[in-house]
Amino acid sequence: MTLYSPTLTVRRLVILKDTKSVYDERFHAGVNIIRGENSSGKSTVLNILVHGLGGDVSQWSEHALLCNRVLVEVELNGKVATLSREIARTAKRPMDIFGGDVDAAMSAGITEWRRYPFAGSEGKQSFSQAIFALLDLPEVQTETSSKLTMHQLLRVIYSDQLSPVENIFRFERFDAPIVREAVGRLLCGAYHSEIYENEVRIRLLEKEETAVSSTLASIYSVLGGVQHSLNEDWAAAREGELWQTLKSLEGEIEAAEEDLFVNGDNETFSLTEQRTAFTDVQTLQANVSAVRREIEELELEAADSAAFIASLQTKLVALKDAGLVSDEIGTVDFLWCPSCYATLERDAGDHACHLCKSPFDDERLKMRIVNLTNDVGIQLRQSNVLQKERQRLIQELRDRERVVENEWHSASERLAALQRTPSSDLRSRLRTLNQRAGYVQREIEDVQEKAGLIEQLGRLSARKAEIAAELSDLTDRNAALIASERDRLGKAYTEIADRTRQFLRADLPRQEAFQNAREISFSFGGDKISVNGESYFSASSLVILKNSFLAGFLFAATDDKEFRHPRLAILDTVEDKGMEPERSRNFQKLLVTASNAAKVEHQIIFATAMIADELDNPTYTIGSFSSHDDRTLAV
Template sequence: MTLLEPTLRVNRLVVFQGGHVAFDCPFHTGVNVIRGRNSSGKTTVMDLLAFSLGAENIRWKPEALRCSATFVEVLLNGEVACLRRDIGETLLRPMSIFWGTLNEALKAGPQLWEMYPFKRSVHRISFSQALFDALNMPQAQGDGASNLTMHQLLRVLYADQPSVHSPIFRLDNFDTPLTRDTVGGYLAGVYDDVLYSAQLRLRELDAQISKQETELRSIFNVLGRSGQSPDLEFLNIKIVELEEARDRLSASLAKLREERALPRKDANKARASADELRKDLNVARHEESKSKDKLASLDLDIADSHLFVKELESRLRSLDESKETRTYFGNMQFRYCPSCLSELPEARTDAEHCHLCTTALGDGRADAQLLRMRNELNIQLKESTSLIQERTKDADKLRVDIPILSQHVRKLEQDYKAVANTWSSDVEVVLEETARKLGALDEEIRQAYERQKLASVISDLQKRRDELTAEGKRLEESIERLEQKQEQRKTEVADAVNTAMTRLLKLDLPLQPEFIGATTSTFDFVSNEVYVNGSKNFSESSAVVLRHVFHLSLLTASVQKPFMRVPRFLMLDGIDDGGMEKERSHRLQEIIVEECSTYEVDYQVIFATSEINPMLETSDLVVGRFFTPDARSLDVRET
């Protein structure tokens, strides 16, 4: 069968009560039927399975709370993984993931498991994000600033028993129309990756532009109060003029000192002053040199980090190409020997052996290793990008500080040159006056350089704001085009679901008039309602049929539309709810099995019933044993 992405499949569920196995059941591809009498624990098993996959708001039964943890082996797009969650009434419990089979997981030490929280943080991704990555599903923004979670998806994929009058979603006390709309559109594949990324980028741009404008307003407000000009060109001209005036004044001071020889006492004093200036000059030159060396080192590190990021991105692409290559060659069939060209005997068709050489293919651990390597590369990529940002920030600061250090060096060089020359005490008054003027010029130059630095910052902020604004306009135009495409896809999915629903409702027993003559059916994720021939109010048993037929129709549409993000997985409980008569329950089961038999892709449907259709009882669709009140699903022992 064809594997569409995303595809989720449960291989095995194990529930522990401490060290005791309270439940252990394997599952298979296709339809899985859990059966047993009323009050025998079928819903408890379904709830535990949903919880192990990330569901919340479970209405725990007492026997379930006596258990300690769930282990479930799953296939995520064909790659094996094991998920563990500790059972308890506390909400938002974390999940541990082992990238291998359940048998390997039970033998593995804690260091081989990866712990993920329910909610993401700055330093840790959530288990929903980890599972979405493994299923090659993009992250999507939900209500507020939160991302969609496995719990929100399972509210559609798991039609549980208490939600009879909630035809689309499992009941949730914190549900909002925006959340329902986002979840429905996400599963339907309405929001494509490009549009999602563009919308996220536009939100980032809006925040960055707002930040730039806030900084500019603050700077201009301060400049307006102080009467200063932020004109960078004007400041550059003024600095040149001040530097020329200082050079002329320094030359005049040097000329005055050359007119007469120094007395011994004054000469000693002058030499002492020159020595002090020379020390300061050496220190200033050292600081300037050190800053320039540090900037050069940072630029080299940044360039090296960019090369490392490119290498990581190349490795990620190589991993994807490796997976695609293995998938391609794994499906290749040979009729003739590639060495001697002789016709080969009939090939083995089982998935555990190579059809050419009949060698066992193993447990797929290489695929799990690819997932682990991809996760590690993504972590390194995030760390390297963060490091580049920090180093770039430090380098930008040095580029601002180095000109000030250089100006300070030049000032000390000029001062040292001035005091190192001879001067006459006869012109002391003139020298002091000249020195005061020189000091005033130095202070004015210093302030001009400070304003120049501020003007440079303003110019950079304005340039960056204009660049972000231009990018934002381009993104808005792109988003508008993508949203038009989104509306077309939304109509396509709705038509596929409604067509399947109308067809399947007609196969029900002729009890509900609207179902018998069904001509139109519609659904609305926002209002959580399903209509047939314009009506949404039906008898209890008909509401149960409609709820399960809708979910089955959604699965049917997902196998017809590869772009949909329903992971070709469905859990149905309460097949016999609403006082449904046995014949109608049997017919609903037949509808489910017959519809699923038409699928040509990998899928999995798990449903529970207390009135199993006799034709299914002896089939290979049933899983586990038959549950009774005396032999309940969970083998919970007294402690």
């Protein structure tokens, strides 16, 4: 069968009580039926399955809490992985992911697993992000700044018995329409990854723009009392004027010192001030060199890290394509030895390399792809965080370099002046000249500081203009993409409505609106479905409507590869709310008919206490028929 991306298929479910397996069943593509008497544990198994896939289950049965861990062997776009989570009352449990099947996972060492938290951070992936990467799903950030998770997707993939049947989504206490709408748009394929990337970039730019504007406001506040043009030419001219004034003063000081030296009393002259100034110059020169060395080292690290990040991004793309390339190309046959060009004999069979005679192991290749994808994703996220910190440190060091250079320059000028004229510690008549020279020196330092601020002002003003231009481009681009996605969303809604209408019209003649269904309307944000403008029906008809919609959503995704629906539906409501047996069995058969007609990989898992006779065979059923004496969970 054709495999669309994304496709999530459950291959095996293992539930443990301590180290003992209390449930271990294999699943298959297409229809999977868990059957048994009412209250025999079917819903408990489905709840644990959804928990294992990443759902956050808030209410556990007493039998579920007797278990302590679930392992779910899945195929994620054809790649096999095992997901493992602890079963506990506390919510938002982490997940362990192993690249391979359950048997290999249970014998693997702890270092071969990867643990992911429920919620990610800047430097650490959540398990939803890891699974999304393996399913080639974009990370969707909603307007509430929260990222969509596997839990949110499973709310519309899994229909449980405790949620209101008139709603599309599984019940959640704090349920934002914005989040539901984002889930619907994503699954319909109406959330372009470029829009997400642009929105992330827009948020970063807006944050940077706020920081730049704040810094500019601070600089303007410092320079607010200056009654002239704030530019580098003014600073250079003013500094030049002050240096001329200082040189003139130093000339006066030099003449006065010389006069005292020739005509004054025989006094002892002190070189203490020169020594102090020389020490200051040495210290500041060492500081300048140290800062420059730090900058050079960080820039080298940043360049090396940028190359590493680029190689990780290339590697991620290659890993995503690796499975497809392997499937398309298959094995490579050599007619001649690539070393000596002798004719090769084919005696290794179809399951081993005819060149080196090693057996093929496609599963092991897929296991390696899963593990490598997870590892590279973690490395990439951590490297980006470190790179951002390096850039921040480089900028801080550049600012520090400018300050230290100014201090060193001022100290050097002061030392030069002192070396030209030996200063007497005893001559009070030079005090006035020295005070004036000190004032001019401080004014020079003030102008140098203002020059630094003016340079920073120009740099930040240019950056603010760049940010504004990029924000404008990104906003225009997203507006165009959003317009095109409205068309995509309209197409997806039409396909879902068509498929839902097929199920409703094939229902037993119990609800006239279903038999004459024309207009199927639904809203993910509003969490409602209506038929011909009506949404009030009997409880059993609402069950049919909800399951028809979820099934219609799934099969629309098998018709159209642009859907980002994982082609999985888990239904625990096919006979809820007083459903009569014949009506439930009719719907079961409709699911099987639609599944058999599909040309694309998909999976439906549902539970029933009244299975249709023609479906009660291993082609569709999972495990044995459970009862109160022989429960689904062997606890």
